[in-house]
Amino acid sequence: MAAIEFRSVTKRFGQTVAVDQASFRIEDGEFFCFFGPPLSGKSTILRLILGLEKPDEGEVLIGGRPVNGVGPAARNVAMVFQNLALFPHLTAEQNVRFPLVERKTDPEMIARRVAEVSGKLHIAHILHKLPAHLSGGERQRVAIARALVRDPVAYLMDDPISALDARLREETRVELKRIQTELGRTLVYVTHDQEEAMSIADRMAILEHGQIRQIGSPTQAYDQPANDYVARLLGAPMINILSVEADAGAGVLRLGGGAITLPLSAVPQGTSRVGVRPEDLGITKAGDAGKATVFEVEPLGGFTVVTLSAGGNRLRALLRGQPAIQTDSAVGLTMNPAAAHFFAQDGRSLARVGS
Amino acid sequence: MTSIRLDTLTKKFGAFSAIRTMDLEVHDGEFMALLGPSGCGKSTTMNIIAGMERPTSGRVLFGDRDISNVPMTRRGVGFVFQNYAIFTHMTVRQNLAYGLKARGTAGAETDRRVGAIADFLQLTPFLDQPSAKLSVNILQRIAIGRSAIVEPSIFLLDEPLSNVDAAFRAVMRTELKHLQRQFRQTMVYVTHDQLEAMTMADRIAVMDHGVLQQVGTPLEVYNNPVNIFVARFIGSPGMNLLPATLVELGGRLHADLGKAGLSRALTAPLAAAARGQKSRDVWFGFRPEELSVAADTAGLTLAVTFIERIGSRTIAHFDAGGVAVKGVFENDVALQAGSTAHVVAQEQSVRLFDRATGQAIVGD
Amino acid sequence: MSGVTEAPGAAEAGDDARASRKLGLYLTLPAQLLVLFIAVFPLLMQLYISLTGWSPLTGMGWWNAWSLWNSFQNYVELAVDNRWWSALLRTLLVMVVCVPAEFLLGLGLATLFMDNFYGKRAFYSILLMPMMVVPAVAGYMFFMLFQSGGPVNDLLSTLSGQNIAIAWLSNPSLAMVAVMVADIWQWTPLMFLILLAGLVGVQEDQLKAATLLGANWRQRFVTIMLPRMKTIIIIALAIRTIENFKIFDTLYIMTGGGPGVATETISVYIYKLITNDLNWGYVAAIALVILLTLSVALGIAISRMGKASTEVTK
Structure with a gap:
């Protein structure tokens, strides 16, 4: 059993509150992601789980056991560091066996464990090499193997693949997910990359200034963000968040200075801003609907990002394929009212009317 | 006018060929992305254009002028470094004014232009702050402003967005492209990120192992890659x-x-x-x-x-x-x-x- | 930028940290006391002796020196001791000439070494050699070089075409010049080494950026290299100033402080006091005054350094 639980945990460093009243429960075998911008407290949470920091308030439990007074060594939680921290003067094998040698494990046992993890991580053929002679992905796997060789109840990773280039990151994250699924071990993962978080997490916690703003599956967080902060953090291009202006006479809500309108009947009480995902915006010929000017067209090949100027706002639309749209041309804007996200003054999400 | 032409350019570092016989023309006012994985020779190409490296053979021409023997001080290209190379012992203002001061521009004129560029890049509030402790997003704008202030007709950028956070990167992509369309400098942009190249460039030059693989508009290289390297490299995921x-x-x-x-x-x-x-x-x-x-x-x-x-x-x-x-x-x-x-x-x-x-x- | 982790160093705050700091103090206390004893005991002993007329010739142990108590008489004598004052002036003169000369030569050489040239490595090794020569040997070397019939005069003769036989070491002002030449020869390499480290540390990209912005060599040097090397320059100057103040071995072997007292620096003077006059109370007083002066100078240098480094570090 290796569920990890925080009960109202607060951690301060002098005046700054690094983690503020955090409560969550990571289930056994779960791939759980902490996601947020730099300094949002995600690394501190990892350090609290590891036991490198002690909470100022609240309780940390691992496997149902309070561990506030338990030192890092006794928690049996392994860590894969951001920079991998492989020893450059040791071969892959010496790196992997290091934690066991440190603990004076029986040599036969060491050999068995090393063989087992290197088999699981497909690194048996590179064990004789020095880290300098390994590719980024291989180094990654060696670092994971080193974390796993002690047979920890859970393992933690702090932005482990951020140093890789974009293409390799895409490959590696799928690989990580596969490894975790095969091992069935609890994995706590910290990242600042929303795409990575959404791709691999079973569930994720989105952080801001040490506070957890939402916990849920990536799909939940993306489709039903708890607030505008979460909505803005997930999705690329970023969600469009527009000011609103009610026009009671016409019975419509005008978004972003009138570029788009929504029937007032579809708008919940207390709406102060409306969010529209770029993929929910449509572009038509000018005159059909709300007016906008094309500011920039960015072809991605399979998709096209169109940046629009509308009523002093800058909006982004994500279109399928390679539509022929000219910069500086006037176009119309459409959107599906059912795809709108409504936010109150304080940023809280409001339930859609009728849902 | 300032087109850039690379004429049978090669570059060797000892036995290693960083660039193998490269011919490339960047038109006047064009936004050209040099795209490829690390070690493909794109940065070397850029350094040769800027005059930081000398080609092993071949010529570099700005317009019709062979500038192969012009030292980098006098090439007059704007250059934004990947790490921005901000003069951290100076204030933002001193950074921005550096190029004008080096040229001996009059004080009043310098002040006016620093003010204008700071305004344009929203750096005015930071002008008199020491640049050492500013955020990456601001450093990046200082780097652009510092090069832009001398109004170079050729602008070279070496992975300028690789250090900024994802959200800001998306914004900067659009802004940079818009900026270039407004001022119409000839721009060469080095990147390993196909997304940046696709979204910003007029044309993309794809490189691998020192060899120019394909030159074309983003949609040309996406739709009709000339070989499997380009096919795999362009697109997310690749072909x-x-x-x-x-x-x-x-x-x-x-x-x-x-x-x-x-x-x-x-x-x-x-x-x-x-x-x-x-x-x-x-x-x-x-x-x-x-x-x-x-x-x-x-x-x-x-x-x-x-x-x-x-x-x-x-x-x-x-x-x-x-x-x-x-x-x-x-x-x-x-x-x-x-x-x-x-x-x-x-x-x-x-x-x-x-x-x-x-x-x-x-x-x- | 992936290196951004949340306040890792901040762990020192909190009760925990305070407790562990206390424990650390207990653990290091014996060592600290030992260091204190080693550093403070001789100092106190010196202070004590400096207030007496004690000398080993008196035949009594130094701890009994109180019977020769003469209050501040040693210090009063020092204030009117012309030989001391001229030794001090001479020391300062050597410092004022040698340290800047070593600095400028070192900086010039270091700048040359920023570029690649044929034989750079060999030159590098040769340049560092003087620093490795035992000062006594260097002293003897220069003693031989500056003899009337020595190589220096031979060289000058060849260059000028006349027979030159300058008595370098027996002419009071020329002896000083010879001593300075020897010091500069021996210690320019250290300056060179420190300043080269500083120059290499200046980010190459910043220099390139300045170059691309049209700055010429002089502008780059003044606006980028010098400010970024401020800390290391202060360190280099401080080290050499302190060292130079204590100039002794090479000089003593070359001239023995002579002719007469023409090259007598503080160290030479003290050496003579100890070995010839055996007036240890007086020597202790001089030593304390020098220590005090140097400490104040060093304190100023360090505080300047701190300021400079906060300005330069990113």
Whole structure:
């Protein structure tokens, strides 16, 4: 059993509150992601789980056991560091066996464990090499193997693949997910990359200034963000968040200075801003609907990002394929009212009317 | 005017060839991206244009002028470094004014131009702050402003966005492109990120191992890659490439994809080009975005290994007899990891590459 | 930028940290006391002796020196001791000439070494050699070089075409010049080494950026290299100033402080006091005054350094 639980945990460093009243429960075998911008407290949470920091308030439990007074060594939680921290003067094998040698494990046992993890991580053929002679992905796997060789109840990773280039990151994250699924071990993962978080997490916690703003599956967080902060953090291009202006006479809500309108009947009480995902915006010929000017067209090949100027706002639309749209041309804007996200003054999400 | 021409340029570091015989013309006012993986020679190319490195052979021309022997102090190019190379012992103002001061521009004129550029880049509030402790996003704007203030007609940028956070990067992409369209400098932009190259550049020069692979507009290189390197490198995910054998079936040419099944008949022009080839062994290529789920058991038979939902799109990972295939779908796609799927790559989207050379087989 | 982790160093705050700091103090206390004893005891002993007329010739142990108590008489004598004052002036003169000369030569050489040239490595090794020569040997070397019939005069003769036989070491002002030449020869390499480290540390990209912005060599040097090397320059100057103040071995072997007292620096003077006059109370007083002066100078240098480094570090 290796569920990890925080009960109202607060951690301060002098005046700054690094983690503020955090409560969550990571289930056994779960791939759980902490996601947020730099300094949002995600690394501190990892350090609290590891036991490198002690909470100022609240309780940390691992496997149902309070561990506030338990030192890092006794928690049996392994860590894969951001920079991998492989020893450059040791071969892959010496790196992997290091934690066991440190603990004076029986040599036969060491050999068995090393063989087992290197088999699981497909690194048996590179064990004789020095880290300098390994590719980024291989180094990654060696670092994971080193974390796993002690047979920890859970393992933690702090932005482990951020140093890789974009293409390799895409490959590696799928690989990580596969490894975790095969091992069935609890994995706590910290990242600042929303795409990575959404791709691999079973569930994720989105952080801001040490506070957890939402916990849920990536799909939940993306489709039903708890607030505008979460909505803005997930999705690329970023969600469009527009000011609103009610026009009671016409019975419509005008978004972003009138570029788009929504029937007032579809708008919940207390709406102060409306969010529209770029993929929910449509572009038509000018005159059909709300007016906008094309500011920039960015072809991605399979998709096209169109940046629009509308009523002093800058909006982004994500279109399928390679539509022929000219910069500086006037176009119309459409959107599906059912795809709108409504936010109150304080940023809280409001339930859609009728849902 | 200031076009840039690289004429049979080569660069060797000892025995290592960083650039092998490169010819490239960047038109006046064009935004050219130099794209490739690390070590492909793109940064070396840029350094040669700036005058930081000397080519082993070949010439660099600005307009009609051979500037191969002009030292970098006098080339007058704007250059934004990957790490920004901000003078951290100076204030923001001193950084911005540096180029004008070096040229001996009058104090009043310097002040005016620093004010103007700071205004434009929203740096005014920071002008008198020491630049050492500012955030990366601001440093990046200082770096751009510091080069722009001397109004160079050629602007070189070395991965300027690789250090900034993702959200800001998206904003800066649009802004940089817009800026360039306004001022129409000749811009060379080095990046390893195909997304940046696709979204910003007028044309992309794709490099690998010191060899220029393809030069074309973003959609040209995306739609018609000249070889499998470009096909894989451009696009996110890159193009799917399956080893296949061409077979004649009832007068039409199909690709036999082994376990995955038989492709639909190739389009007539592609088939004609493929028939002109000596070998029947090809790479069968198609974009992940152009894959669709078949209504019945027609199409290719692939094992679904993993489903990734990333916000607005869902990426399905398939296994086609040991070869990984990816598809990008809408979020409501009915695919399950562990099941078998029948998918169709539209005839128009199919690209073929010679298996021996990796070069594209192109129909008329 | 992936290196951004949340306040890792901040762990020192909190009760925990305070407790562990206390423990650390207990653990290091014996060592600290030992260091204190080693550093403070001789100092106190010196202070004590400096207030007496004690000398080993008196035949009594130094701890009994109180019987020769003469209050501040040693210090009063020092204030009117002309030989001391001229030794001090001479020391300062050597410092004022040698340290800037070593600095400028070192900086010039270091700048040359920023570029690649044929034989750079060999030159590098040769340049560092003087620093490795035992000062006594260097002293003897220069003693031989500056003899009337020595190589220096031979060289000058060849160059001028006349027979030159300058008595370098027996002419009071020329002896000083010879001593300075020897010091500069021996210690320019250290300056060179420190300043080269500083120059290499200046980010190459910043220099390139300045170059691309049209700055010429002089502008780059003044606006980028010098400010970024401020800390290291202060360190180099401080080290050499302190060292130079204590100039002794090479000089003593070359001239023995002579002719007469023409090259007598503080160290030479003290040496003579100890070995010839055996007036240890007086020597202790001089030593304390020098220590005090140097400490104040060093304190100023360090505080300047701190300021400079906060300005330069990013």
